[in-house]
Ligand SMILES: Nc1ncnc2c1ncn2[C@@H]1O[C@H](COP(=O)(O)OP(=O)(O)OP(=O)(O)O)[C@@H](O)[C@H]1O
């Protein structure tokens with residue numbers, strides 16, 4: 084990799100895994116894609132952007148038709164990087180496919196493997212359980228990282244949920260497989276001599292849930308128990324990857340007050356878990372010029388003196404119309420100024436003493452790929468608080 088200039092570039096150059104997290108809708112996918120573009124395009128090496136968000140946003144942003152578990156190469160030249168130094172790859176987590184792979188790897192023999200894959204409860208868990216999605220995402224990340232195929236993996240995390248759940252998925256999974264509840268639930272099926280006292284419970288449960296369902300659950304857990312040690316070991320390895328110095332977290336937030344609260348909370352939670360905060364990316368920031376006092380004074384003059392100014396511009400259009408336009412423009416500027424000033428305060432609060440990068444508010448009519456290059460450029464630039 085070539086020598087990086089900005090702090091954000093140093094972050095990308097120095098880590099092997101960068102997990103992009105933050106509140107819903109703040110630009111996580113955009114920042115993850117732009118980070119991949121920046122790292123592969125300007126720093127070099129093999130870079131993978133892995134999205135665990137089922138939405139198609141990353142594919143669209145990277146100019147791809149679609150994405151799945153298979154990593155595909157992204158055309159950096161088509162994205163506007165004239166002579167890319169490295170390679171950019173992208174993949175989207177396929178929960179079901181990844182679970183099946185995992186079972187194939189950990190099942191002790193073919194019989195167990197086929198039985199698990201055919202089990203109805205397994206099929207439900209592997210396709211619909213949110214927590215199973217979180218776990219498998221971390222698992223897949225670990226697998227890709229351990230493969231050594233990439234110098235850097237940028238992870239785009241799913242929307243609108245507490246990203247902490249996501250980080251705790253490996254630990255919870257290990258706990259779950261070793262849990263007493265699990266042993267208790269499967270007891271009557273593991274042993275024909277199960278406690279007579281618990282028999283009434285199972286009889287009632289049979290009536291309510293149906294024997295077939297209970298049987299499937301028990302089968303599933305018994306089968307999964309055979310993979311227990313493999314799972315716990317893997318979960319611990321995934322945790323080690325997350326805690327490693329080679330992994331950093333990027334917290335993205337806008338300066339919307341609710342997002343700032345959630346973003347700051349996330350930053351604190353990362354610290355409490357001894358996870359490494361690489362950068363706070365403040366996205367969709369209004370230009371500081373809007374909060375500039377002299378600019379505000381000028382806008383106020385436009386409003387106050389609209390009549391006189393309109394008169395001096397008589398050649399352009401109807402004077403009363405011009406007066407109205409000038410008042411409107413000046414007034415809007417002052418309104419934006421109020422928002423920009425508030426954004427400045429919130430930004431100081433969010434960033435306080437932490438490494439950060441700022442991405443400006445981009446015009447919405449820009450295409451996804453154009454926007455991506457601009458976000459990458461912003462991440463390259465040194466920002467001031
Ligand atoms: N700097 C920016 N300026 C203007 N629009 C932006 C900027 N960054 C992102 N957006 C737009 O905001 C929307 C949300 O962005 P994105 O999908 O990256 O957010 P997200 O955090 O991944 O959302 P989710 O939580 O739903 O996954 C998109 O339409 C994107 O184009």
Ligand SMILES: [Mg+2]
Nearest residue numbers: 111112136242
């Ligand atoms: Mg997203």
